[in-house]
Amino acid sequence: MLDIVTFGHPSLKIKSINVTSFDDELKNLTDMMLEIMYAAPGVGLAAPQIGINKNVFVFDVGDGPNIAVNPKSIKKKGKINFLEGCLSLPGYYWEISRPEYAKIECFDLQGNNIHYEGDDLLGRVLQHELDHLKGKVLLTSLDRKTRKQALKDISLNGFPGKDV
Secondary structure (H helix, E strand, O other), X not given: OOOOOOOOOHHHHOOOXXXXXXXXXXXXXXXXXXXXXXXXXXXXXXXXXXXXXXXXXXXXXXXXXXXXXXXXXEEEEOOEEEEEEOOOOXXXXXXXXXXXXXXXXXXXXXXXXXXXXXXXXXXXXXHHHHHHHXXXXXXXXXXXXXXXXXXXXXXXXXXXXXXX
């Protein structure tokens, strides 16, 4: 099983490519991603977080596992600040401002067009995982001063939440 990569790994900076085959390989990948996410424990995991730059993420905000293949944002509204963390930045949390509601369009494992939408935690997870697929990490959502301090903290302290 693959490990979750941390900030600094090249796959976290690369825009992911679309999935073109809805086959056993994709099913095996998403099964593995769900296993890694639950073990972490986390509520979402994008393929780049395990070093694979494919447009896929998995999530579970309490209502069972979900899979989003080739997702794209189709609607956002509102604004809310919320304490947010990331499995690729273990041990760190910051107040992040994001739209409160998000809706994405994507495919399921059989290639059927589906959508996910929600506010609160679900809306935040959808946006957070989409950011990973675009090569963005949580630090890019911070203002300059907070990002500078976060980078300093990571440089000095590493990842205190890793393997805890």
